[in-house]
Amino acid sequence: MNNVQEESLRDQKKNRRRLHILEIARSIIATKGLRSLKVRDVAEAAGCSVGSVYNEFGDFDGVILTVNRETVQALTVRLGRVPAEDPVRQLYGLAETYLEFFADNANLLRSLFEHRMEDDRPYPDDILQMVMDAFALMHPPLVRLLPDADDVKIALLSRTLFSAVHGIISLGLEERMVAVPPQMLRQQVTQFLDAHLLGLGILPAR
Amino acid sequence: MNNVQEESLRDQKKNRRRLHILEIARSIIATKGLRSLKVRDVAEAAGCSVGSVYNEFGDFDGVILTVNRETVQALTVRLGRVPAEDPVRQLYGLAETYLEFFADNANLLRSLFEHRMEDDRPYPDDILQMVMDAFALMHPPLVRLLPDADDVKIALLSRTLFSAVHGIISLGLEERMVAVPPQMLRQQVTQFLDAHLLGLGILPAR
DNA sequence: CTTTAAAATGAACAATGTTCAAGAAGAATC
DNA sequence: GATTCTTCTTGAACATTGTTCATTTTAAAG
Missing domain, CATH: 1.10.10.60 (Homeodomain-like)
Structure with missing residues (x-):
């Protein structure tokens, strides 16, 4: 052949x-x-x-879905480039990279998360899987930081962290809703992680 | 008269x-x-x-916007009924009430947060204001719990908490994205608040 | 009851997604 | 390279849905 x-x-x-x-x-x-x-x-x-x-x-949804597919691929590539030496830095880096990518491509990300299919046709599985893969990038650093936690706990935690950061960023960039200046949004994400990782016992109390 | x-x-x-x-x-x-x-x-x-x-x-947007207006009003009423005796309990209560309301009215909430106007017409100010008012319900308990924090800090924190919880809930209920069972979602929100309030020094370390 | 102002109507129009018969263009065969 | 065959492209026609407005209807005023 x-x-x-x-x-x-x-x-x-x-x-x-x-x-x-x-x-x-x-x-x-x-x-x-x-x-x-x-x-x-x-x-x-x-x-x-x-x-x-x-x-x-x-159909026209096909065009949109293909664009969405490429958006999540581009996001995954960007997130995958975040250095992995220090797991704590990696978590901050993932969040900051997500913020940067979202700020640069707000409408593309909204298309990914908000587009509804005609009628009740299901959203393509491969895109769902790619989104899952993207936030599974938090697993390795979390495993290193919480060696005693089992896989289920890690998976749940990474989902929680991803969703929370996503919420802060997507609402923060929604000019119509809250309109946080970009620089302040970055600080907001950092402070969020500070408090949350501290609460998880990952960061030492000051 | x-x-x-x-x-x-x-x-x-x-x-x-x-x-x-x-x-x-x-x-x-x-x-x-x-x-x-x-x-x-x-x-x-x-x-x-x-x-x-x-x-x-x-126009047709007018119908949608009026429905959205009533949705955020109904949400505010529900959130306003959360008991205010204990500020910590109040915060948990607000999050749980939001989850319950979102689970019962997922499509209405999505209409509120995701509907885009035709062209670039602005989203009506009064709806934005009502959403702000809704998550300003977190201010009083946060002020009681963090008496030393200034207003700006409180406002930023309440915005962060609201957005984070919103992200966890809206993605969690998005069957196409992650599909967290409702009961587990409730636990997820609670654990999120546990960790975050602990990290903020609001809850005592275990 | 008549007149008048306001509102309701729905046919027509406009914008936009979708289909498909006919034609064009490349590939295969000789 | 001419002929046939296959596939793709085209765009007019159709379907769906938001929007308008001349006409009709209806309630109020005189």
């Missing part, structure tokens, strides 16, 4: 267009929000017909 | 209809989610024309 895949001219064009459509959709979501994403706008900007968008992604 | 307002037959019908429309819209959002709310469905169920809905609420 030949490993070198012959890519036909047809496939080349198809792939190029697919990437182009995604890039445009992502750009619209990022700058104007998910609600401003329209099939015709995407098709026109990509220089193809609306039919091609449907041909490539099945 | 006469305090007894003569309510004309016209006004009676108008008010009755207004309430009817809202009840139906709320019911649809609560059971099938915001995305399933359609003008024609509401009008038909309310026994009036679509024009009347527009006449009463300006």
Whole structure:
């Protein structure tokens, strides 16, 4: 069996267009929000017909979900680059990186967390799994810091920490709700972790 | 000036209809989610024309925003009933009440937090204010527990706590993301508060 | 009862997601 | 390279849903 895949001219064009459509959709979501994403706008900007968008992604949700998939992938890459030497620093680093990524890509993250499917179709499993994988990045440092805790406890704790930090950041960046200045938000996240890790016995009391 | 307002037959019908429309819209959002709310469905169920809905609420966002307004009002009432004798108990009570309310009205809360306006019209100020007022209910117990902290610190802390608990609950109830069983979610919230209040020096170390 | 002001109506319009028959374009075969 | 075959692309037509407004209806005022 030949490993070198012959890519036909047809496939080349198809792939190029697919990437182009995604890039445009992502750009619209990022700058104007998910609600401003329209099939015709995407098709026109990509220089193809609306039919091609449907041909490539099945329906419009398909475009959105693919963008969301790439968003969580990009997030995971960024979180994975946080240094792992010191587990405490790693936890702070994960939170700060999440804040930075969220601040830079607020509308993309909202698309990931807030988009509802048409009717009651289920959200794709692979995206759920990727989100889980992203916040499972907290497991290793937590295991090192709490060697006596069992896996279930660690999993629960990482879920709690992730959700709490997510709440602080997503509401903090929601200009309409609370409008915390970004620099203050960073401080808010840090202070949150200070108190919580102290309460967990991970940080020494001052 | 006469305090007894003569309510004309016209006004009676108008008010009755207004309430009817809202009840139906709320019911649809609560059971099938915001995305399933359609003008024609509401009008038909309310026994009036679509024009009347527009006449009463300006546009469709107007209906949604009015439902959201009533949701945060109902939440505030519920939170305001939490006993205030013991400030620590009060904080736990507020979190548990929020969880209970969120679990019972998940789609209504999501409508409140996730609905985006058309274009870039601003979210109504009074709703923002009501949300702020709701989580300002944490101020009094926090002031009692941290008498040395200044107002700014208290305000920041209450915002942090509210956002963190909101994150834990909203992601925890998001079946598609994490799917925490409700009973376990309650425990998760309690343990979160345990650790955090301990870290803040509010609870004594065990 | 007549007149008048306000409100309700729903057909028509506008915006947007979706489909599909017809045509175009690349691949396969000779 | 011409012909056939397969696949993809197209965009007009359709479906759904938010929005408007001329007309009709209805309650109030005279």
